[in-house]
Amino acid sequence: MNEGDFTCPAYRAIDLLQEKWVLHIVRTLLTGPKGFNELSREVGGCNPATLAQRLDHLEALGIVKKTVQSVMPPKTSYRLTASGQALIEVVEAIDRWARRHLKDPAPARRT
Amino acid sequence: MNEGDFTCPAYRAIDLLQEKWVLHIVRTLLTGPKGFNELSREVGGCNPATLAQRLDHLEALGIVKKTVQSVMPPKTSYRLTASGQALIEVVEAIDRWARRHLKDPAPARRT
DNA sequence: CCATAGTAGTATATAATGTCAAGTGCTTGA
DNA sequence: TCAAGCACTTGACATTATATACTACTATGG
Numbered sequence: 001m002n003e004g005d006f007t008c009p010a011y012r013a014i015d016l017l018q019e020k021w022v023l024h025i026v027r028t029l030l031t032g033p034k035g036f037n038e039l040s041r042e043v044g045g046c047n048p049a050t051l052a053q054r055l056d057h058l059e060a061l062g063i064v065k066k067t068v069q070s071v072m073p074p075k076t077s078y079r080l081t082a083s084g085q086a087l088i089e090v091v092e093a094i095d096r097w098a099r100r101h102l103k104d105p106a107p108a109r110r111t
Numbered sequence: 112m113n114e115g116d117f118t119c120p121a122y123r124a125i126d127l128l129q130e131k132w133v134l135h136i137v138r139t140l141l142t143g144p145k146g147f148n149e150l151s152r153e154v155g156g157c158n159p160a161t162l163a164q165r166l167d168h169l170e171a172l173g174i175v176k177k178t179v180q181s182v183m184p185p186k187t188s189y190r191l192t193a194s195g196q197a198l199i200e201v202v203e204a205i206d207r208w209a210r211r212h213l214k215d216p217a218p219a220r221r222t
Numbered sequence: 223c224c225a226t227a228g229t230a231g232t233a234t235a236t237a238a239t240g241t242c243a244a245g246t247g248c249t250t251g252a
Numbered sequence: 253t254c255a256a257g258c259a260c261t262t263g264a265c266a267t268t269a270t271a272t273a274c275t276a277c278t279a280t281g282g
Contacts, residue, residue, distance in 0.1 A: 004135070004155035009209035010202070014134040016213075017205065020240075023125040024115070036259050044115035047241050048260060073249050074259045083212040091121070093204040094128065098120035101194040102127075131269075147230050158270055159231060184278050185229045 016061065017090070021046045021054050026084060027091050029064065033079035063087070127172065128201070132157045132165050137195060138202050140175065144190035174198070 005011050017023055021043060028034065028042045040051055055078060058064040063084040069075040080087075116122050128134055132154065139145065139153045151162055166189060169175040174195040180186040191198075 009213045010138070010206040011135070013205045013209035013213050014138065018129050018131055018134050020129055023129050024122070027121070027125065037257080049242095049262085050240060052260060053240095072247095073257090074247090076259065086208055086212055090201065090204040090208055093201040094124050095121040097197055097201055098124035101197055102120045102124055148228080158272095160233085161269055163231065164269095179230095181229095183276090185231080185276090187230065
């Protein structure tokens with residue numbers, strides 16, 4: 001299947017970060033802890049099934065921490081762990097690159 | 112469908128970079144120009160159909176430049192443009208993060 | 223001369239993945 | 253009482269990626 005170099009940390013990191021929505025989720029959580037629907041709205045466009053799966057994955061990797069505040073009127077909180085917070089450097093690098101090189105390859109018309 | 116903030120450069124950059132194989136391709140091309148099969152081997156695991164599609168996309172975005180050196184004994188060369196080279200900062204940020212936070216959650220040893 | 227391997231891809235069928243729409247159980251507010 | 257919010261789950265459907273084989277051509281070796 002994939003014969004990529006999994007002994008290389010960067011290779012594995014890329015594999016992780018290129019999963020759909022992961023970077024959007026991390027970027028959104030960098031602004032603070034959020035509940036499920038709140039996160040869903042701010043990420044924009046990710047459906048609950050995918051979001052739940054991604055959050056599970058990120059939690060398993062120790063990037064996100066899930067806290068259940070109350071069970072009955074459901075209240076959950078997703079926050080970044082220290083590892084997750086450290087991704088701010090990646091997000092900022094992307095942001096800097098975007099500002100400089102991604103002028104506006106705009107999709108033909110603006111809404 | 113996606114209600115993400117496309118007026119935000121970072122949002123668009125993330126959308127772009129999270130496409131499967133894109134970061135792997137860029138990272139590989141940072142080590143110098145490569146031919147199609149050569150790139151395919153070094154990226155590891157990406158099949159030709161996907162690779163061709165990604166390269167088309169990256170070329171359309173001005174991140175990669177394709178040069179056909181000879182037609183008959185086919186020889187092509189893919190290289191990063193200035194914009195593409197600038198992504199080294201993103202790749203290095205990922206690399207730094209990976210070294211610090213992605214110890215070795217590698218489950219599968221090898222085949 | 224013919225098989226093998228290398229170049230850059232394309233074709234097609236199938237597997238994996240993501241999305242849509244709706245639904246669950248429960249509470250609060252009107 | 254009824255709509256709306258919370259945090260998800262489920263199942264059908266669509267999109268996307270994959271494996272595998274193949275095109276067309278050259279160059280090398282037996």
